[in-house]
Amino acid sequence: MANQKNLVLSPVLKWVGGKRQLLNDIIPMIPKNCSTYVEPFIGGGAVLFELQPKKAIINDFNSELINVYTVIRDYPEELIKELQFHKDNNTSEHFYAVREYDRKPEFFSQMTPVQKAARVIYLNKTCYNGLYRVNSAGQFNSPYGKYKNPNIVNETVIRAMSKYFNENNIVIKNEDFKEALKGLRRGAFVYLDPPYMPISSSSSFTGYTENGFNEDKQRELKELCDKLDKKGIKFLQSNSDCEFIRELYSGYRIKTIKAKRAINSKGNSRGEINEVLIYNYE
Numbered sequence: 001m002a003n004q005k006n007l008v009l010s011p012v013l014k015w016v017g018g019k020r021q022l023l024n025d026i027i028p029m030i031p032k033n034c035s036t037y038v039e040p041f042i043g044g045g046a047v048l049f050e051l052q053p054k055k056a057i058i059n060d061f062n063s064e065l066i067n068v069y070t071v072i073r074d075y076p077e078e079l080i081k082e083l084q085f086h087k088d089n090n091t092s093e094h095f096y097a098v099r100e101y102d103r104k105p106e107f108f109s110q111m112t113p114v115q116k117a118a119r120v121i122y123l124n125k126t127c128y129n130g131l132y133r134v135n136s137a138g139q140f141n142s143p144y145g146k147y148k149n150p151n152i153v154n155e156t157v158i159r160a161m162s163k164y165f166n167e168n169n170i171v172i173k174n175e176d177f178k179e180a181l182k183g184l185r186r187g188a189f190v191y192l193d194p195p196y197m198p199i200s201s202s203s204s205f206t207g208y209t210e211n212g213f214n215e216d217k218q219r220e221l222k223e224l225c226d227k228l229d230k231k232g233i234k235f236l237q238s239n240s241d242c243e244f245i246r247e248l249y250s251g252y253r254i255k256t257i258k259a260k261r262a263i264n265s266k267g268n269s270r271g272e273i274n275e276v277l278i279y280n281y282e
Contacts (some may be wrong), residue, residue: 005052008160012121013068014130015044017196019238022275023050025257026191029236029277034189040177041193042069052164059173059180064120065132066174069165071117073172076162080155082118087152095126095144102139125150181224184233192237194221196275197245215244222248225280234281241274249278 011018019026026047030037037053039045042060060066071079086098098119102108111119124132127142135141164170173180181190195213221237228235229252239245241256255277 006160006164008156009049009052009164010157011044011046011049012072012154012157012161013044013065013124013132015065016131016133017193018044019046019193020044022238022257022259023047025277026236026238027051029255029279030191031189031234031281034234035187036184036189038181038184038188038190039193040180040190041195042066043193045069047191047193049161049164053168055169057171057173057180059175059177061174061176063174064116066172067113068117068120069161069172071113072158072161073165073170075114076158078114079117079121080153080158082114083121083153086118086122090122090126090150090152092144092146095123099123099140121154122152125152125154177221178224181228184228184231186232188233190228190233190235192221192225192235194218194237194239196238196240197242198240218245218248225249225252225278229280235279237278239276239278241276245276245278252278252280254278 011020023046027050030047030051034053035055037048037051037056038058039048039056040059042048042058043065045058048056048058058069086094101111101119108116120132123140123142124130126145126147127133127140128145129142130145131142133140133142165172177192177194184190194217197215197218218239225235225237237249246254256274257277258272259275260272
């Protein structure tokens with residue numbers, strides 16, 4: 001399934017619920033010989049870039065995120081140049097000016113895909129805690145992070161990612177997760193990393209999907225898993241360890257794993273919490 005791995009290839013964005021620290025739990029559970037690797041909630045893509053399958057379908061509902069991936073695939077050098085501009089001008093004033101762009105629709109609509117992608121990467125690398133977060137109007141709202149030397153122009157990773165997308169059969173979609181899973185055949189493997197079910201009211205952090213992934217969406221996802229299972233398609237899902245999820249997936253195998261997460265909305269109190277891996281194969 002994978003060719004010679006490119007060790008440089010890694011996420012270019014830090015994304016909420018990123019899976020970097022759980023790769024040792026997740027990767028061994030992914031079957032070696034699947035025909036197509038499918039990830040409907042790609043986020044930062046830690047699992048994809050670790051696996052590096054030759055054939056994959058990746059999707060996310062967040063159009064800003066998917067624009068970053070398509071620009072990296074199609075215009076890596078232009079993107080690097082644009083990021084260099086942000087690096088050369090990086091101050092708190094520049095950060096807030098760039099952050100404001102999406103509050104000016106007439107200005108934002110005139111920006112090129114490359115400028116939009118560079119904006120997302122720049123804000124992600126320089127904002128506080130380095131996380132993509134939007135308010136209820138869908139506007140980026142993390143404050144400036146005051147980092148000494150943020151890695152704004154990560155050109156080696158951008159070039160490695162562009163090469164990977166172009167030299168393999170990687171389909172990039174920007175749709176609802178249900179659309180991304182249509183027409184899959186046996187032999188495909190699906191890794192699902194949806195926005196987690198909140199464990200407590202203080203942790204209901206759905207800041208990176210404007211529509212909020214509520215209980216109904218979790219149930220829709222479960223129905224989809226049932227359809228995959230009926231078709232004989234293997235899936236693996238990450239989610240929070242809570243009664244709702246355990247009951248919902250009681251018909252499937254559930255493995256408990258430990259994750260270091262910010263346990264409250266402030267993000268400064270970190271600790272180990274349980275998460276679950278749900279799957280339908282031996």
